[in-house]
Amino acid sequence: MPEKSSGLEGVVIGESRISSIIGTKLTYCGYEIDDLAENAEFEEVIFLLWNDRLPNEEELADLKSNLFKYMSVTSNNSEQFKAFAENKGRAMAALRTSISYIGIFDEKADDMNEEANMNKAIRIQAAMPAVVADFERLRNGLETIAPKEEFGFAKNFLYMLFGEEPTDTQVEAMNKALILHADHEINASTFTARVCVATLSDLYSGTVAAIGALKGPLHGGANEQVMNMLTEIGSVDKVEDYVYKKLENKEKIMGIGHRVYKDGDPRAKYLEDMAKRLTEENGESELYDMSIKIAEIVEKEKGLLPNVDFFSASVYHSMGIPHDLFTPIFAVSRASGWLAHMMEQYRNNRLIRPRAEYVGHVGRKYEPIEER
């Protein structure tokens, strides 16, 4: 029996050309995350992850136009989407079900060639922000908003969500957040997606499986939990009491710690800067101050540092985004990475099927029911 590793820690499951983590340096296809976050548009990053190179002008225009085309999903006219939205508190479940639902109507869902998969990837990537925005509007009894061709991905997402043109600062913040969350090597949801399509299942199934994995509070679901924690604490003077109690009870502080980064998550500093700026602009800098204090105590007591989810909570909150949409927004971005990984998996596929060490009963004999 091969060696076992709790939680598959440190296990290398195969080769990938998509993203790399070395120490605290994160790169997408060889480009440092800082370079991309400072300079790129999210659509360029999507193209990069899917094609292993940045697009030229024509390719970018083409991708944008295709994304726009499929962003206009018809949630307004769908009784199914309305029913998903009526179940008000279950945004990630609605997203998961909506992507599955959209997949039913793609006649080419099971076509497996490279071109068919690229087309499906565009459809799925485009549907994600539309479904999240439509869910928010429909659950509030509002009409859904069609995207505009002249807007980019980040701007359209905010426009479809709020029904009004977002400010440049909001678009910049959303674009950066989308880039920073786009891919992260073999994180739990990406691994889930790869396991799913390694059976030669389709991209919709892989995306649905990945959404399910991202939803958990130890992964993408942590950003919503961070906001719940900040709301529960309420003010800077209550931080110490709250955090020490949690640590004494061996409870986790959400948004802190990471399986791979032990010296800090390189994405966190961007989100921290954004959180500082946006909470100040919003007159809610106490959220930022509370976050800093929480992070200081956990670092001092446990040597653990904030991950990508920690400051993204205050960033999204400051942008007026409802708290249960924080994890769906993560999914909108991470879909680009999931799709890149699933297409990479198809290119060099082998079924993913590890082993477990059996520690159960042995040698039992069937007992007739009346003797049990």
Ligand SMILES: CC(=O)SCCNC(=O)CCNC(=O)[C@H](O)C(C)(C)COP(=O)(O)OP(=O)(O)OC[C@H]1O[C@@H](n2cnc3c(N)ncnc32)[C@H](O)[C@@H]1OP(=O)(O)O
């Ligand atoms: C996008 C993302 O997915 S980023 C991660 C988002 N998740 C969170 O923020 C949830 C909070 N953090 C955690 O639960 C963890 O740090 C994880 C799951 C992210 C990674 O941790 P792992 O490598 O699996 O470490 P594990 O959970 O085994 O913890 C190791 C030790 O650190 C402690 N620890 C880890 N994270 C935390 C935390 N956030 N707060 C308090 N203690 C923590 C554990 O209690 C454990 O302590 P012990 O050895 O005394 O029992």
Ligand SMILES: O=C([O-])CC(=O)C(=O)O
């Ligand atoms: O890599 C991980 O384990 C979790 C993470 O930070 C991410 O998915 O962005």
